[in-house]
Amino acid sequence: xxxxxxxxxxxxxxxxxxxxxxxxxxxxxxxxTTPVPLAPDVIGGLIxxxxxxxxxxxxxxxxxxxxxxxxxxxxxxxxxSDDGAVSLLxxxxxxxVEVEEQDFERPPETLRGVGRxxxxxxxxxxxxxxxxxxxxxxxxxx
Amino acid sequence: MSEMDDIxxxxxxxxxxxxxxxxxxLVELEKDPSSPELLGSIFRAIHTVKGTSGVLGFPKLExxxxxxxxxxxxxxxxxxxxxxxxxxxxxQIVDAIREILRSVDATGAEGDGDYQAVIRTLAELLERxxxxxxxxxDGEPKLLGQILSENLDVPEDxxxxxxxxxxxxxxxxxxxxxxxxxxxxxxxxxxxxxxQAVDAGSQVSASNIRVDVALLDKLMNxxxxxxxxxxxxxxxxxxxxxxxxxxxxxxxxxxxxxxxxGVMKTRMxxxxxxxxxxxxxxxxxxxxxxxxxxxxxEGSETELDKTIIEAIxxxxxxxxRNSIDHGLEMPEARVQVGKPAEGTLTLRAFHEGxxxxxxxxxxxxxxxxxRVKQKAVERGQLTxxxxxxxxxxxxxxxxxxxxxxxAQQVTNISGRGVGMDVVxxxxxxxxxxxxxHTVPKQGTTLKIKIPLxxxxxxxxxxxxxxxxxxxxxxxxxxxxxxxxxxxERGIENIQGAPVYRLRGHLLPLVYLNQQLGLSRSAGDExxxxxxxxxxxxxxxxxxxxxNDTEEIxxxxxxxxxxxxGCFAGATIMGDGRVALILDVLGIAQKANVVTEVRDRTAxxxxxxxxxxxxxxxxxxxxxxxxxxxxxxxxxxxxxxxEFERERVERSGTQMxxxxxxxxxxxxxxxxxxxxxxxxxxxxxxxxVVYSVAGRSVGLVVEQxxxxxxxxxxxxxxEQDGMLLGSxxxxxxxxxxxxxxxxxxxxxxxxxxx
Numbered sequence: 001x002x003x004x005x006x007x008x009x010x011x012x013x014x015x016x017x018x019x020x021x022x023x024x025x026x027x028x029x030x031x032x033t034t035p036v037p038l039a040p041d042v043i044g045g046l047i048x049x050x051x052x053x054x055x056x057x058x059x060x061x062x063x064x065x066x067x068x069x070x071x072x073x074x075x076x077x078x079x080x081s082d083d084g085a086v087s088l089l090x091x092x093x094x095x096x097v098e099v100e101e102q103d104f105e106r107p108p109e110t111l112r113g114v115g116r117x118x119x120x121x122x123x124x125x126x127x128x129x130x131x132x133x134x135x136x137x138x139x140x141x142x
Numbered sequence: 143m144s145e146m147d148d149i150x151x152x153x154x155x156x157x158x159x160x161x162x163x164x165x166x167x168l169v170e171l172e173k174d175p176s177s178p179e180l181l182g183s184i185f186r187a188i189h190t191v192k193g194t195s196g197v198l199g200f201p202k203l204e205x206x207x208x209x210x211x212x213x214x215x216x217x218x219x220x221x222x223x224x225x226x227x228x229x230x231x232x233x234q235i236v237d238a239i240r241e242i243l244r245s246v247d248a249t250g251a252e253g254d255g256d257y258q259a260v261i262r263t264l265a266e267l268l269e270r271x272x273x274x275x276x277x278x279x280d281g282e283p284k285l286l287g288q289i290l291s292e293n294l295d296v297p298e299d300x301x302x303x304x305x306x307x308x309x310x311x312x313x314x315x316x317x318x319x320x321x322x323x324x325x326x327x328x329x330x331x332x333x334x335x336x337x338q339a340v341d342a343g344s345q346v347s348a349s350n351i352r353v354d355v356a357l358l359d360k361l362m363n364x365x366x367x368x369x370x371x372x373x374x375x376x377x378x379x380x381x382x383x384x385x386x387x388x389x390x391x392x393x394x395x396x397x398x399x400x401x402x403x404g405v406m407k408t409r410m411x412x413x414x415x416x417x418x419x420x421x422x423x424x425x426x427x428x429x430x431x432x433x434x435x436x437x438x439x440e441g442s443e444t445e446l447d448k449t450i451i452e453a454i455x456x457x458x459x460x461x462x463r464n465s466i467d468h469g470l471e472m473p474e475a476r477v478q479v480g481k482p483a484e485g486t487l488t489l490r491a492f493h494e495g496x497x498x499x500x501x502x503x504x505x506x507x508x509x510x511x512x513r514v515k516q517k518a519v520e521r522g523q524l525t526x527x528x529x530x531x532x533x534x535x536x537x538x539x540x541x542x543x544x545x546x547x548x549a550q551q552v553t554n555i556s557g558r559g560v561g562m563d564v565v566x567x568x569x570x571x572x573x574x575x576x577x578x579h580t581v582p583k584q585g586t587t588l589k590i591k592i593p594l595x596x597x598x599x600x601x602x603x604x605x606x607x608x609x610x611x612x613x614x615x616x617x618x619x620x621x622x623x624x625x626x627x628x629x630e631r632g633i634e635n636i637q638g639a640p641v642y643r644l645r646g647h648l649l650p651l652v653y654l655n656q657q658l659g660l661s662r663s664a665g666d667e668x669x670x671x672x673x674x675x676x677x678x679x680x681x682x683x684x685x686x687x688x689n690d691t692e693e694i695x696x697x698x699x700x701x702x703x704x705x706x707g708c709f710a711g712a713t714i715m716g717d718g719r720v721a722l723i724l725d726v727l728g729i730a731q732k733a734n735v736v737t738e739v740r741d742r743t744a745x746x747x748x749x750x751x752x753x754x755x756x757x758x759x760x761x762x763x764x765x766x767x768x769x770x771x772x773x774x775x776x777x778x779x780x781x782x783x784e785f786e787r788e789r790v791e792r793s794g795t796q797m798x799x800x801x802x803x804x805x806x807x808x809x810x811x812x813x814x815x816x817x818x819x820x821x822x823x824x825x826x827x828x829x830v831v832y833s834v835a836g837r838s839v840g841l842v843v844e845q846x847x848x849x850x851x852x853x854x855x856x857x858x859x860e861q862d863g864m865l866l867g868s869x870x871x872x873x874x875x876x877x878x879x880x881x882x883x884x885x886x887x888x889x890x891x892x893x894x895x
Contacts, residue, residue, distance in 0.1 A: 034720040037658035038706045046720040053712045055700040083701040
């Protein structure tokens with residue numbers, strides 16, 4: 001018998017990512033961000049989350065993907081961390097999906113670079129692969 | 143059971159207050175042993191602890207407190223004279239009680255500490271000191287009995303019965319016996335004990351209540367949110383015309399401000415709350431080291447935010463330990479150098495410019511700067527050459543490096559080289575600064591500056607590169623706006639370093655856009671200069687636009703952003719967007735304002751052997767070739783200019799240049815003094831323009847170094863012409879130019895020409 005787990009999913013440059021549902025505080029639409037000069041460039045800025053100031057990490061930059069096309073507003077996936085809430089900027093939000101533990105596989109050795117660092121593995125879903133994002137690593141910006 | 147838990151909890155809270163009073167009281171008593179009020183209040187405090195612990199069933203605690211009480215009751219009855227030994231014994235009792243209470247708080251039990259030794263010491267003391275006097279009964283329980291019968295309608299015969307039991311050899315306290323007899327409830331005994339403790343003292347308790355700090359924190363946060371909402375409404379109001387609405391918004395504004403002040407006040411505590419434990423610390427340490435120390439406190443009523451009070455407690459204790467351990471000398475050594483045997487440690491606190499200043503000074507031997515340097519070199523934190531180059535001030539700052547200590551001997555109190563670095567870090571964490579001043583043989587002063595509160599601060603909102611930034615008002619000195627022609631000419635350059643003359647002094651300018659890597663949005667026609675104070679230095683921060691001042695709520699930055707160093711936090715503006723709060727000191731450091739200028743005051747610290755004191759003045763320092771440094775008083779300088787070599791013409795043998803519609807002679811200093819030319823082989827000449835008898839004269843120099851404000855001591859007087867002499871400026875030998883002689887020589891030459 002295998003256990004099933006729930007993931008909050010989102011898209012980045014056509015890739016399908018997931019983070020454990022219990023790590024996600026909330027998902028919100030595009031917010032105005034305040035850029036932080038001199039910050040590492042993965043920092044997309046600061047957003048006002050109901051009076052709380054939250055740093056936003058641009059996952060495209062973090063994963064070294066091409067920059068988001070102009071005019072496309074990112075969405076916020078706010079995750080909990082030891083250091084308080086942090087927002088992940090993504091292209092689009094997907095559904096919450098339930099996957100079986102047995103469908104998980106670690107990434108192949110051929111995966112190198114930043115991907116190896118941030119992707120813990122993939123769930124083999126029917127139509128596509130759900131990439132499991134290592135949020136702790138992703139938040140370790142700079 | 144739960145009633146019992148509540149009672150225990152209350153007992154713990156109350157006792158911890160009592161113990162703090164005891165510490166202070168005992169030390170006070172040592173100075174004034176004859177004060178019956180003091181003795182009375184100390185006795186009551188111990189007695190309450192003893193009585194309560196008996197009722198609640200903490201036998202160890204009771205035994206310890208009983209030991210103390212016995213001694214105190216003899217003293218109160220005048221059968222015992224106070225001495226240092228007794229005070230030490232009593233303080234040990236207080237410590238033991240504290241330890242047991244801590245254990246009760248943590249585990250609910252008394253713990254397995256053994257306090258027999260303490261009790262025995264005290265008993266022996268008691269026996270020895272009262273050897274002459276008779277061993278009297280302890281009449282004290284009657285007091286409790288009286289209260290019980292008067293206030294709580296406890297039948298007198300029940301009390302008499304209990305007393306009879308006691309007299310018959312029952313060792314339990316009267317409250318216990320009564321509780322056991324079922325005459326009174328434990329709560330009633332506690333109340334009686336409290337009455338007993340309070341009686342002589344304060345009616346204050348009636349008008350005070352205890353509030354959980356967490357609740358205050360929550361209130362503070364809510365007020366913070368309210369302030370933000372108020373700001374948003376005010377911004378919206380500006381575009382509204384409805385009189386009722388505008389009026390209501392105004393009222394909301396006022397009420398919010400008042401509420402904010404009120405809530406802030408609830409969190410304010412006098413610094414005396416922390417200081418009150420220092421007499422005890424000082425006493426213990428001075429006994430331990432065999433030193434005589436008197437502690438003096440000024441301004442203990444100065445109020446500070448509770449969180450800040452908490453944060454400075456440990457750093458202050460550490461500084462005091464340091465002062466006593468290696469600041470103050472042994473009594474004999476003090477007498478030898480003509481100081482009173484008793485050293486003085488002074489704590490001062492006062493408000494200034496929205497900040498709290500705390501100064502801790504001792505009249506000890508001062509810090510041996512050479513030894514600090516040596517230590518740092520030994521530890522490999524500095525090379526010998528670096529150490530030699532350090533100014534006195536920089537060398538003193540070395541004591542804040544981890545591992546540096548000037549203690550010859552490592553004691554268990556200090557000298558282990560951990561400490562001052564932690565002190566500095568802790569104080570900087572709350573936005574404060576620490577400074578050391580020391581005078582050999584006269585003592586050391588540590589100056590701490592900390593903000594009043596961390597939560598809500600007034601700030602100036604400025605724009606740079608299209609973004610808003612909040613600048614804490616604490617650092618703000620003034621605003622300067624230059625328009626049109628002024629903006630172009632008002633900002634001058636010293637070798638690429640922009641400066642502005644602010645009332646005759648050169649103010650280094652820092653462009654916020656450049657520092658933060660932002661694009662420049664405004665043109666050159668307007669310059670907005672925000673004059674700021676960083677550390678002890680001023681600089682002008684040039685921003686695109688100055689918006690407004692606002693009360694902002696400081697929110698911390700997340701971990702990912704803490705390393706940048708230019709931001710103190712972030713806040714939410716009226717429109718709901720986030721703005722960054724500038725860390726003025728951080729920006730000054732990034733722009734080298736602080737390190738560079740730090741040298742300026744460096745030499746002031748130690749007076750040198752005086753020959754001629756030229757007074758504290760601003761000096762323009764420059765080089766004239768071959769690394770030779772020279773200085774002239776800044777006051778006579780009218781401008782700093784740069785001329786293309788082609789513009790230099792000759793009038794006879796004199797170099798001249800056309801300047802502002804007149805002919806200005808140029809003097810190449812190097813040429814006059816040696817044979818080299820400072821301007822030789824250069825495309826552009828650096829010229830210092832000054833005026834003599836209404837005429838402008840230009841000095842050709844190699845490079846402008848700095849503007850230095852310090853008292854200059856002329857050490858080598860030279861009478862031969864061009865030089866007044868030499869002085870040490872910024873730790874380097876600098877020649878002072880004799881401008882009169884120079885001018886005479888020039889005009890003479892002109893006449894010949």
